[in-house]
Amino acid sequence: MNKTVKITINGEIFEQSVPIRLLLSDFIREVAGLTGTHISCTYEGVCGACTVQLDGAAVKSCLMLATQADGHEVTTVEGLAKDGKLSPLQQAFNDHHALQCGFCTPGILMNMDEFLKKHPNPSDDEIRTGLIGNLCRCTGYAHIVDAVRDAAKRTR
Amino acid sequence: MTTKTGTNWVGAKYNRKEDHRLLTGKGRYLADLSMPGALHLVFVRSEQAHARIKKIDVSAAKKLPGVVTVLTGEDIKNKIKPMPQPVVQPALVAKYPRHWPLAVGKVKFHGEPIAVVVARDKYVAEDAAELIQAEYDPLPYIGDPEKALADKSNRVHEEWDDNIIFEMTFTGGADDASRAKNDAEVERIFKSADVVVRQRFRTHRCGMTPMETRGALMSWDDSDGLIAHVTTQRPHIDRLALSDILDIPAEKVRVIAPRDQGGGFGVKAPFYREPILVAYLARELKRPIRWVESRQEHLMAVSQERDQIHDIEIAASKDGKLLAMRNRGIADCGDGCEGVYWGFLMPFLGSVELPNAYDWPIGDVKLKVAVTNKSALSPARAFGELPTRFAMERAIDLVAKKCGMEPADFRRKNLVAHLPHTSITGEYFDSGDFLKVWDNLMAQVDLKGFRREQEAARKQGRYLGIGFGLGVELSGVASELLVPMESQPGYGAATVRVDPRAKVIVFEGDAPQGQGHETTVAQAVAGAFGIHPSDIVVTTGDTGTTPFGSGTIGARAGSYFISAAVMACAELKQKISRFMIHDLKIENATQDDFEFADGEIVYKKNSNIRKTFREMVERIIMAPINMPAGESGGLEHTAFFEAAKPMICFNADCAKVEVDIRTGQFKILNWTTSEDVGQIINPQIVEGQMQGAVIQGLSNTLFEQFIYDENGQQLTADFENYKLANAADVPDIKVTHAPTPCPYTPLGSRGIGEGRPSSVPGTITNAVCDALSPFGIEIAELPLRPNQIWQLIQNAKKKAAD
Ligand code: FES
Ligand code: FES
Numbered sequence: 034m035n036k037t038v039k040i041t042i043n044g045e046i047f048e049q050s051v052p053i054r055l056l057l058s059d060f061i062r063e064v065a066g067l068t069g070t071h072i073s074c075t076y077e078g079v080c081g082a083c084t085v086q087l088d089g090a091a092v093k094s095c096l097m098l099a100t101q102a103d104g105h106e107v108t109t110v111e112g113l114a115k116d117g118k119l120s121p122l123q124q125a126f127n128d129h130h131a132l133q134c135g136f137c138t139p140g141i142l143m144n145m146d147e148f149l150k151k152h153p154n155p156s157d158d159e160i161r162t163g164l165i166g167n168l169c170r171c172t173g174y175a176h177i178v179d180a181v182r183d184a185a186k187r188t189r
Numbered sequence: 190m191t192t193k194t195g196t197n198w199v200g201a202k203y204n205r206k207e208d209h210r211l212l213t214g215k216g217r218y219l220a221d222l223s224m225p226g227a228l229h230l231v232f233v234r235s236e237q238a239h240a241r242i243k244k245i246d247v248s249a250a251k252k253l254p255g256v257v258t259v260l261t262g263e264d265i266k267n268k269i270k271p272m273p274q275p276v277v278q279p280a281l282v283a284k285y286p287r288h289w290p291l292a293v294g295k296v297k298f299h300g301e302p303i304a305v306v307v308a309r310d311k312y313v314a315e316d317a318a319e320l321i322q323a324e325y326d327p328l329p330y331i332g333d334p335e336k337a338l339a340d341k342s343n344r345v346h347e348e349w350d351d352n353i354i355f356e357m358t359f360t361g362g363a364d365d366a367s368r369a370k371n372d373a374e375v376e377r378i379f380k381s382a383d384v385v386v387r388q389r390f391r392t393h394r395c396g397m398t399p400m401e402t403r404g405a406l407m408s409w410d411d412s413d414g415l416i417a418h419v420t421t422q423r424p425h426i427d428r429l430a431l432s433d434i435l436d437i438p439a440e441k442v443r444v445i446a447p448r449d450q451g452g453g454f455g456v457k458a459p460f461y462r463e464p465i466l467v468a469y470l471a472r473e474l475k476r477p478i479r480w481v482e483s484r485q486e487h488l489m490a491v492s493q494e495r496d497q498i499h500d501i502e503i504a505a506s507k508d509g510k511l512l513a514m515r516n517r518g519i520a521d522c523g524d525g526c527e528g529v530y531w532g533f534l535m536p537f538l539g540s541v542e543l544p545n546a547y548d549w550p551i552g553d554v555k556l557k558v559a560v561t562n563k564s565a566l567s568p569a570r571a572f573g574e575l576p577t578r579f580a581m582e583r584a585i586d587l588v589a590k591k592c593g594m595e596p597a598d599f600r601r602k603n604l605v606a607h608l609p610h611t612s613i614t615g616e617y618f619d620s621g622d623f624l625k626v627w628d629n630l631m632a633q634v635d636l637k638g639f640r641r642e643q644e645a646a647r648k649q650g651r652y653l654g655i656g657f658g659l660g661v662e663l664s665g666v667a668s669e670l671l672v673p674m675e676s677q678p679g680y681g682a683a684t685v686r687v688d689p690r691a692k693v694i695v696f697e698g699d700a701p702q703g704q705g706h707e708t709t710v711a712q713a714v715a716g717a718f719g720i721h722p723s724d725i726v727v728t729t730g731d732t733g734t735t736p737f738g739s740g741t742i743g744a745r746a747g748s749y750f751i752s753a754a755v756m757a758c759a760e761l762k763q764k765i766s767r768f769m770i771h772d773l774k775i776e777n778a779t780q781d782d783f784e785f786a787d788g789e790i791v792y793k794k795n796s797n798i799r800k801t802f803r804e805m806v807e808r809i810i811m812a813p814i815n816m817p818a819g820e821s822g823g824l825e826h827t828a829f830f831e832a833a834k835p836m837i838c839f840n841a842d843c844a845k846v847e848v849d850i851r852t853g854q855f856k857i858l859n860w861t862t863s864e865d866v867g868q869i870i871n872p873q874i875v876e877g878q879m880q881g882a883v884i885q886g887l888s889n890t891l892f893e894q895f896i897y898d899e900n901g902q903q904l905t906a907d908f909e910n911y912k913l914a915n916a917a918d919v920p921d922i923k924v925t926h927a928p929t930p931c932p933y934t935p936l937g938s939r940g941i942g943e944g945r946p947s948s949v950p951g952t953i954t955n956a957v958c959d960a961l962s963p964f965g966i967e968i969a970e971l972p973l974r975p976n977q978i979w980q981l982i983q984n985a986k987k988k989a990a991d
Contacts, residue, residue, distance in 0.1 A: 054312065068221035069214015071451070073400045075484040079908040082400060110214035119212060127208040130873040133881065134703025135211030136218065136400040136451025164916035168908070170400045170452050171703050173884030174916040176877055 038103040042067065043112030051099050058083045060099035061109060069110040069139045070094060073168070081167035084140035085109045091147040093166075110139035113146065122146055122184040131180035133171035141167045145181050153189055157182065198716040199936055202873050205708045206722065207449075216449040219404040219420050224477035227406065228257055229311040230467060231318045231480075233304040234489060235296035238332075238901020239345070239562040240325035242295060245304055249320040255313035257474065259321070260466075261304045262293035269434065269469055276429045277460045277528035280673045281537065283355040286346045286560070288526040290462035290469075295328065297345055297524040298562050299903045300489030305466055307478065330562050330901040334498070334521035337559040345524055345560040352560050354525045355533040359540050359554040359614040375553040378513040382504035386587045390499045390580035391970045392950070394521070395893035397569035397885060398492035398911070399702065401451020402482040405464045407471040414441025415468055421446050421730075422458040423529075423740025425698050426677060428732045430460045430528060431468050446700030446730030453702035454885070455568030455943075456492050458742050460528030488906040493895050494569035496521040497536055497576035499543075501584050509592040511549055511603045514613075516540070518556040518577070523563040529675055532565040533558040535573030538674070542944075543577040544612040546623050546661040546839060547585070548605045552613040562901045570885060571947035572743070574660075579971065582658040582951025586958065587967060596955065597636055597657050601627055604659075609834070617669075618661060619836045621865050622929045627659070629927035630841045630863035639845065647963065652848045653858070654960025658952030659841040662944025664867075664931065665748030667835035671739060680831040681749025682736035685714065685757035687824035689810045691788075691803035693718065693725045695754055698738030699745065700730030704942070705874045706746050712870055713751050713936060717758035719785035720802055736827050744838070747870065748931075748940030749830055755935045757828035764824065765790065765805050771817035772808070773798055832933040838941050839865045842883070842952040848960040853979030855957055857887075861923045867931040867939035878942035879924045886949025888914035890973050964989075 039048045042065050049064055061070045074080035076095040083095040086108040094107075113120045119127065122145060132138040141164065148155070148163045155163070160181045161174070169177065210216055247259040266289050273285040292303045304321050308314035329343050337345070337352040345352055361371025379385055405419040415437055421427050424444040432439040450457065463480060471478045498519040504512040518540050522532030540556045571578070589599035604623045611617050636655065643653045663670075668679035684696035695710050706729065711722035728734060738750070766780040769790060775798060784791045790805055792798035806824060813822025841863045848855040862879060869875050892912040896904045905911040930937025954968050957978065964985035968977070 052312070062220075067214065068218075069216070071218070071401075072220065073402070073451070073484065074908045075402070077484070077907055077909060080400065080484075110212075114213050119209070123212045126212055127204050130205060130877045132205075132208060132211055132703075133705065133877060134400065134450060134452040135207070135216050136449075136703075138211055139214050142212070158917075161916040168400065168913050168915060170398070170454070170885070170913065171881045172877060173880035173882075173922065174919060175880045175884075175921045178916065178921070 036100050038099055040099065040102045041106045043108055053098065053100055055099045056095055057097040057099050057102050058094040061085065061094055061107065067109050067111050071136055071139060073136065079168070081144060082137055082140040084143045084167065086143055086147060089147065091144045110142055113142060121187040122149065125180040125184035125187065129176045129180040129183060131172060131176040137167060137169040141169065141177060149181070149185055149188060153185060155182070155185055198712040198722060200869050201712065201871070203708060203712055203722055203871055205705050206711060207705060207707050211449065217447055218401055218449045218451055219406065219418060219447045220481045222406050222418055222447065224406060224408055227477035227479045228307050228309060228474070229314045230470065230478050231306045231314040232302040232463065232486065233306065233318045233321045234486065235292060235299060235301045235303050237296055237325050237327060238299045238330045239328040240296050241328060242292060242303065243324040243326055246322040247304060250306060250317040253313060253317045253320065255309045256317045257307045257309065259304060259306050259317065260291065262289055262291035265289060265291055265469065266293045269465060272526070272528055274430060274433045276426065276433055276676070279531070279534060279675050281355070283531065283533060284349055285531060286525050287348065290465045296325070298564050299901055300564055302462065307470060307474070332561055332563070332897055332901055334519055334559040334561055337561050338519065338557055345562060353557060354522055354531065354560050355537065355558040357537065357556050359556070360552050371551065372553045375513050375515055375551055378551065379502065379504050379515070382512050383507040384505040384588060384591045385502065386584060386591060387502045388584060388587060388969055390501060390583060392495045392497050392576035392579055393971050394493050394496040394895040395889045396492040396494040396567065397454035397456055398487065399452025399454055399456055402484055402487040403457065403461070403463065403491070404481040405467040406477065406479045407467050408477040409472040409475055415443065415472065417442065417444045417464065417468055418447060419444060419464050420450055420457050422453045422700055422702065422742055424700050424730045424732050425737050426529065426740060427460055427464065431465070434465055435468055435472065443733040448729065450700065450702035453741065454570040455572055455742070457702065458568050458740060459530050461491070462526070484908060485906045488911050489903055490564050491567045492569070493523065493564050494535055494566050495576055495889065496566060497539060499577060499580040501580050503584050503588050505588050505592060507592060509589065509594045509599050509602055511547055514549055514552040516543055516554045520556065520558045521561050521563065522558050523561060523565040525560045525565050527565040527567060530568055534674060535566055535568055537573065539573030539577040541614045541616050542574040543581060544614055545578065545581050546605055546659055547603045549613045554614055563897055570882065571944050574944060575886070575889065575947045575950060578658070578660055578947040579950040582948065583954060583969060586955045595636065597631065600657060600659065617835045619834055620929065620932055621837060621839050623839055625929065626839050626863045626865045626927045627841055629925060630843055630861065633861045633863070633925055634843045652850055652960040654846050654848065654956045654958070656844050656952045656954065656956025656959055657842065658948035658955065660944055660948035661837050661839050662947070663743050664836040664838045664940035665745045666743035668831060670835055677739040679739065679749070680829045681745060681753040682738050682827065682829050683750060683754035683757050684736050684825065684827040685754055685761060687761060687806050689807050691720065691724065691806045695725065695727045696735040697727060697729045697750055698735040699741040699750060701741050701746070704741065704746055705871070706750070709746065709870045709874060710751055710754050713755050714758055717755055717762065717785065718802060720788055744940030744943035746940060747938045748836055748934060751870065751936065751938060752934045753828045753830035756830055757826040760826045760828060761824055765809065767817050767820065768805060768809055769800060836931055836933055836939065838867065838939040840945060840948060842948050844952045844956040846956040846960055848957055848978065850982050853975035853982060855978070857920045859923065860920055862925060864924065864926050865928050866926065866941045867928055868937035869928065870936070870938055875941060876924050879945060880922050882942055882945030883922045883949055884914055884919050886946030887919055887953065889946065890950040890953055890971055892918070892972070894972050
């Protein structure tokens, strides 16, 4: 069964008839062609690689159907840099070597982008707790914590 | 604008070139690639651990609209050659199980592929897979490696006469007589030694599962052949293997590792069965085929390592000198059906590396590897040696305590003091200074102060502990080891192509997965040519354009690949210099008299004589007339690097913990390391490798575990049940350096990172046991979990009360 949905992704409207069982993560990757949103735990909601923002709130896009995002605004990692300039958070990730393979990175950015809005001056413990929903296999997390702390400073 | 000069790029903090695309969602991982008309392939996997296949009913699946084809083992067994094939078979004497990419006759582990569905839509492919019904006749599950070794009637591979895939003696020379003499001497020492420790150590099944699963996207063209995009650490080996197995002429197979791969850590190094089917179907159907592994399949079929038992004995003198060791290792290698590694190469290398950096006069080291009804062990960073390092580092603590010595002092006293050195198992240590690394660690940690703090804390009922561990690791894998071990060459290869606009392209046949090769090799090449790293691009992993390489394995980049690139640059610089001498008519100059810095080439004896790099490059490539005698135009060179002997790096760890004896929970107070990585190319990347490796080691030790129940059902095939460390679970690591440049690489660099997790489980367990020393608790089994610690405390209290 299909349903027509209208989802705004990074400011662009996608109006499309889709199977009702289509996951939001697949809509983003396959319908919108935005492959920065990744799948790692394969739809369990554990790894956080598929994290996007729905109306500004970080959500795991593999745990939602595309139809549930109908009428909403989605921001993906492709929507973070403005006019070709990295956001302070993205730049801090580069400066602190907070990514290796980069597979977890888009989800972490989308989660931490929202986190920093709520916690403009986070402690390291708060950052680490905020990252619980994002698994990273490469970095051991220390550089990610450094980058988020520094991004908070740069944004304040 | 000031630019850095000459070789200053080597050793500089330089932000990674890879990052911009990865931070903006523009990475190109396997699942991001597409081909028009690609079909989706899904595997159906066995629900039983050991059973004869009676029937697989695919009729309902075939009828589902959108399904293109369904195949079982019976459909392919006469069409695809079985493994093993020589290109993915080691030269070591072992049994190599015959198998096809889909089970034929019987299934051998829970998760073995039994059928494959190809459909136009991936949701439909999953629906069809659900409709496939398999009927089985169950066979007894073979799950205990020790029992499997003794059992000749129940066999995983029925064509064998037992369940032993591999056994080996690592000490005492090449023939039986010298081994018998060696073993008798070891026995004599044990009989007369002042101090003897005997202990069994058990490491659990766990591995390095990367965040990106495996996958493949392949297409076929009758004239061009196969284009195979596949998640892999060794595209050139995959190419040869696909060619041999599917009888496709090698020139018609092009394997391309995606530019971006979401981690590998060894898991993407084997030649697995799944890509064989993807290639076969692309050719049969003449349509592109795409397979993206689910996490559940991944955790069922691959990423499992470490499953070893070690019965270790150590003899020492009372004043704390090691006299001899004896070890009987057993490994549970699963069904062993896995190209290149066959489940047993990891325990093999683990035994080779058992002696670690200690100076053993003599030893007797033997290993037996059993096949069982589990997934074949697949390699994981700290390849095979995480278990033997755990056993050795724990055993060293036990011996030290029996000698009445601080484990730290005992370690220092028994470290190999002079390199080069060949270990009792034949491993060659080329260079470095273990004592310097050790003393640097001790300078960071204030052991005496900690002992005072520990004593004071105990009076308040708080249990602090300190633990040490160390590891000598491979820096690249020399042909000397890789040819017998995997039938592959160890050399590093790089093509350096200078283009007419003075930009440089480096071609690498290996396939990185996050290690930052694009940045580190750019720094090395920028240093060589005196240009900026942003002028250098790197192409990796495409067998159609890159020189042959055995793969991104065993810390080969800093040691072998970058050395090859630097050698290629040196060759090109000499050519450019010869043109300088000729064009500028410099008298008595040699090709070594020029410095390449800041975009210029300067005659060292008269710095007024100079040209820009770009001028010279354009001249040689675009205006190849009036040349020096015997020269040709163009600037491109491929170099192969191999040191005469294997090379190593070295590291040591110290952890401080506090254990809560009411719950068995413990907190890591701090973790300090000391490293010899030789000449550092990029300090931030080195730091990242170390942070990541130590946390992976901790995650393996504390959280991860693959569990099979009594029927061989694997219970941990998702991230809910197979827990990885998250950010709140782990500490920050303090990484310090005590480097000795490697004399055998052009930059003095060492390959790092691969073996790095191996010292972690011993270090942390030693710290916990040190904290619990008032209870006399000695832990010999992993994982290290609060419930185990709590139980041991209860047992100790009970014993004390009785
Ligand atoms: S793929 Fe969505 S949380 Fe893992
Ligand atoms: S950078 Fe590789 S998983 Fe996080």
